[in-house]
Amino acid sequence: MTQPRHLLSVADLGTDGIAEVLRVAEAFAEVERRSMPKVPTLRGKVVATLFFEESTRTRLSFETAAKRLSADVLSLTMANSSVKKGESLRDTIETVEAMGIDAVIIRHSSSGAPHQVARWLTRARVINAGDGWHEHPTQALLDCFTVRQVLAERKGVAPEDLGIGCFEGLRVLIVGDVRHSRVARSEVLAYTALGAHVTLAAPGSLLPPSLEGWPVEVATNFDAALADADVVSLLRLQAERGSGSFVPSLREYTAGWGLTARRVQRLSDAAIVTHPGPMVRGVEIASDVADLPRTVVTQQVTNGVAVRMAILFLLLGGEWPGGDPHG
């Protein structure tokens, strides 16, 4: 496996890298199940979360992950930082590096901001926690992790024993605002790298302007696509990114593309429903559907910590500048 310096895109990992993240995350999931869920692995490392865009669950998840690894966590909210006083992104990043921080977890409304930050930093690692419409790699990884966990539980085996073979030929249907969704882009990369077939279902206005080069199909008949799906990944309408103007009305969107109580009947019994959160009940998912056992949103949140522990560990603990190979 090649050792990426940063996690900017799911593509940085490759199939082997994704498999390794899922494997290591399984070991951290065990740590999470302990009554004392903390290990000394990253003692002395400093991790900073730089969120230029609001988020509760992703920030909490990353900070919990870092703390459970015994790293020190600095949390910079941009609403009350020097950015508001007019400091440039570059100056902010250089300040952070000058403080000896080991990893920067960044969320930014501009696509590509983490890539730019990675070019400026000489020592610290960068983890993309969501950039504009581009990518949200840890979300896609935890979605894959959760799907495998559910499949393993049904078979009565340990998830790590399934490897990544369980994704081969799996039919994943991504529904909703693909155009504005960084989760969708990362999911397409992750699921297809693992051998799954990905289909998109969305009104034309919410599909990306071009799908050239994307290893996906577009569903022509939503109801038929639902019947075929093993995994349904629902996306939120990104009102803050202007999705509202891409659909005639929320009611119409729900009628056509929401997972309503009636539409969920079309799914096979085994189909799993994921959602990156926050869910907007009554829009992309009916409230009753959100509470079905097949809807694994809570497991996704729980698993997010283990997956992010794995990412932090692999980026900050996995380096080996020489040392005694026989130690």
Place this chain on the structure above:
Amino acid sequence: MAERERSHTRPLGGVFVAHSQLLSAADVQRALTRMAHEIVERNGGIEDVVLVGLQTGGIPLANRMAEALSQIENAEVAVGSLDVAFYRDDIGLRPVLPEAVTNIPGDLAGKVVVLVDDVLFTGRTIRAALNALNDFGRARAVQLAVMIDRGHRELPIRPDYVGKNLPTNREEMIDVGDDGVWIGTLEDK
């Protein structure tokens, strides 16, 4: 016995090439049986004993030890497995990755934990294991059983039960498998 792939040691592992056999499979079984008797003797039975095999070489030995103990005492003994990767002191110095998911059977408070590993070398794995065990409760005692003690300790750690003491060179490698114990070297893949 010819060559075995190893994921441990050397950046990105290597291939273990055997040079000569030190113990036969029967020797290993006899040593295990003797160590099982010593465990029973030392602890006056196996009532509170929990065997914890260290990933990965200690796991099969812990399972065989459990079998030997239950034959001697006619009772079941709890067996767990422990991966110490997250507690190692060489994270960042060499590739450190978990080999498997840890599985400790219940709270260890008040128990006598017998750590089981195939080879005792520098003692650093055991140091990490002692730290890790702390997170599962305060054991009444922790004892150490190893099939081979090859010397070269870097920490004040000693085994309570030893299959065989074996002086080695640092560069050599010991492999404990179903077909006995072999000495050899680790070659690049």
